[in-house]
Amino acid sequence: LRTKGIMFLDHIITKDNAYLVEYNEIKAQLEHKGDKDVRKCVGTILNYRRIETHLNHQSLGPIKQATKDNLIDWSLSAKWFDYNGRNDTTTIAHSKDTKWKIRCSTFSLPTKDILHQNFPLLLPADKLNCFFCNNILETNDHFWTCLQLRTTIVNIFKKLGQDLIDILANNADKHPLLINDSIKYSKTFRWAFQNEPIHPVVLLLMRSYITRDLVGIFRSHFNTTKAITTFYYHSSIIVV
Template identity: 30%
Template sequence: MINNSSLKPIKSQLINGDIDWSFTKEWINHNPFDAPCSEKLSKIQSTKLKKINFIYPTVDIQQRNYPLLYPGGQIPCVECNIIKDTNEHVGLCSSHTGDILKIMIDHEKILLDIIKNEISNNDYMLEASINGSRLFDRSFNGGLPSDHPFYLLIHYLVPCDLTEIFYNYIPKKKLRFNTFNKFMNILMETIDTNIWNRRNKHVKDWEKSLSITKIKKKFYHRRYRKNNDSFTSHNDTPQSNARRTYTHRHITTTPYNKLGGFCTTLDGLREIF
């Protein structure tokens, strides 16, 4: 996984073990619907995996997949108009900072309330643990640092800084996962609304200004492959009137006798015939 080039933005977190994979797996497989499987659930899980693997179709990936639809060269983020639009940039963009800080403040309290409702004893250390967690550290200047635990959450990866709180205060596994999913549903819906969905809307508006539509993307490969094939077949059509030149070579052969081998004398030829 460390050698996966798409995960290069979080290589240090992978090496340092900052990601809780058991909780990440729980979140990926979480089904918010009553039905065990559905088209909507498949779409949600597919989107989760794309964000986790940093292969969500940001502008750079769209440009790679549809080079004749998108402008050439580096395309900047449609929100800050400074840094190249990539998966890595989502969450680090300066235009996201205000929303991220607000989400941290709001969900710090939400997490406290959710866990309080699930534990029987009134643990006074719970609030101190949440307030002191790196997950809700807002002391950074400028944009969100790439090594901040909240950056992992934006990309649907669960940081150990969050799960440590659940391990410490909810000992029962089933209750721990249920409480975790309850919190994640609230948190990730807010992250999607304020970061991913808002960004997607700006990208769609920008694409619309360039007349890039879903229909053009859908039939892109069929259209341009057909054009390439017709061009190739036109160039490869054989010329029926072209003159052909043949070179005839006369090869001298020596008769062969089963009994005596090759015959090189007149007597040998007589014996054969």
């Protein structure tokens, strides 16, 4: 199990997603810890239980595979899903933000294939091709990779990359001379600047997951995880 990366309810993924830890093993470790450490460890276990529940969604096969490939930073992704960038916890805007994150991350945006399943009489089977290219069935997968949208997405990521360069230049803790290269040659942005095929980590980012590649950029220029998290929440790089 530890070599195959199979997840079960009685197993917990380690923080680095490298292998699985059995519950009995965790329980034995907790018996030797103080009360504060126990609460912290139990909280970590519950967080990974939440992740496992999320991955069990019927449409999340690609996300489960991305997890096995170690492309997603689940700790920061969980914080991002819970993050409220509005001034009030009950605003309509925050509800819309949360709805967008949920629908993107669970492949449930109202594309034509889903609308047809829910309203077959209103949207017949012969009208399900992509609204933009009109050549391929419109699905949540196709939505982000449609060739008619590529230029738009490329321009967005070029702008985000340049904005990130400017922001890091003013806020980075270290290696200021490497900022330009660390962004333009990262998996997240290189494809846009070099006109390459879109990288899988980009699709994950657009679906509201925080990728390890993006975190790696920030770790190259910030000294602490707290600084990285604060930067995420106060910059405009991650767009809802």
